[in-house]
Amino acid sequence: MRLVFLGPPGAGKGTQSEKLSKELNIPHISTGDIFRKNIKEQTTLGIKAKEYMDKGLLVPDDIVVEIVKTRLLESDCKEGFMLDGFPRTEIQAKALDNALKEMGLKLDCVINIEVPSEELISRLTGRRVCKECGTIYHIKYDPPKIEGI
Structure with a gap:
């Protein structure tokens, strides 16, 4: 496929x-x-x-x-x-x-x-990327295990 x-x-x-x-x-x-x-x-x-x-x-x-x-x-x-x-x-x-x-x-x-614009803004502004490994997190939906990322 x-x-x-x-x-x-x-x-x-x-x-x-x-x-x-x-x-x-x-x-x-x-x-x-x-x-x-x-x-x-x-x-x-x-x-x-x-x-x-x-x-x-x-x-x-x-x-x-x-x-x-x-x-x-x-x-x-x-x-x-x-x-x-x-x-x-x-x-x-x-x-x-x-x-x-x-x-x-x-x-x-x-x-x-x-996706509605408001939801996109919420998703994007909550994104965080680990500087060490590049893993993408979200402060609300998928927070990093270590604070400060």
Whole structure:
């Protein structure tokens, strides 16, 4: 099964796709995670992406698409995948469609998560990230075990 989860930051794309990923035994693919991995491993695409990110700019579509395409070619995606927050633009959507056609594949489902603005604000303002391990917490829904994170 090949799925795409769309929605604004804080909608729950990552949370829901991670849960479903475990149920279906297919990888949850977050563009943020693949960027961090490519940057850490200093791949050509990771180095290019980092240049934009360090300047506070959005990574151009061509780099984003190439990083995602490369990830989709990995063996664990053979039986399916869940894309979290990708595509974000019409250009990315068309590129994903073309890439899947080249691989002889198509999406099975696109899930758009809608959440009221007030709830999104509550979710996002309560988020905390551990500086040591990168774990994401929420001060109300999933507080860290150690104070001050």
